Each structure stands twice: as C-alpha cells, then as structure tokens.
Amino acid sequence: MPYVNIKVTGGIEAPSTEQKRKIIKGITDLLVQILDKNPATTFVIIEEVAMDNWGVAGKTTTERRSEN
Template sequence: MPYVNIKVTGGSEAPSKEQKAKLIKGVTDLLADVLHKNPATTVVTIDEVDMDNWGIGGETVTERRKRS
C-alpha cells in the first residue's frame, strides 16, 4: 500500500521510458524486500522537474550546469 513520489530533473536530463519503468520496478521490489509490502498496491509517481524550477545551493540547476 506504499506511495512513493520520485522527483528528478527533466528536459535534456529526463529519464527515458525504459529508465522510468526500471525505477518503478526497483522501488516496488525494494518495498517488498525490506517491508514485505504487496507490490500489487504499491503506487509510484515520477515528476520531471524543469532545470529552471529546481534549486540547490541557492541557485537553479540551469545556472549550476553552466559552470560544470
């Protein structure tokens, strides 16, 4: 019955369809392994957040990526 929300950067860094399927499978398996949660009712949602809308260290990821 767990609910999991995963936020990652989108745009040019967005995960592929296959990578999203792997995240969903992986986190569902993890909850079954560690907490014996029933995979049938484990819900996962993935949010792809624009790099202008994600901040760390007081600046947007867009700015941060320019320097690296």
C-alpha cells in the first residue's frame, strides 16, 4: 500500500486542478508499472505549502522569488 506525499509551493505557483490530476495519475501509473502495486491501494497526497513557509538557503521562497 504505497503512500506518496508531494509538497509544492502554493499561492500563485500552485499547480492547477488539472496538473494535480495528472500528477496523481502519473505517480500511480508509475508505481503500478515499476513496482506492480495495486492502484486501488496507492495513495498520492499533494500538499501546498505557503511560499513564506518554504525556505532554502536561509530565505523564504517569497524572498528568493523577489530577488529574481
């Protein structure tokens, strides 16, 4: 029973509903193909994290995006 947790930045960078659908289907299909897992018991969770709550190199994603 695989459980896959994907974290992405939210807000203006959040994936669309259609993109999330494709991610869930693609990950599920990949686990079926490579690990022979049952899609009925394969869980894919997408979590959106606010850009102020996601940090890299001592800065929030909001700060890093404003520098570019």
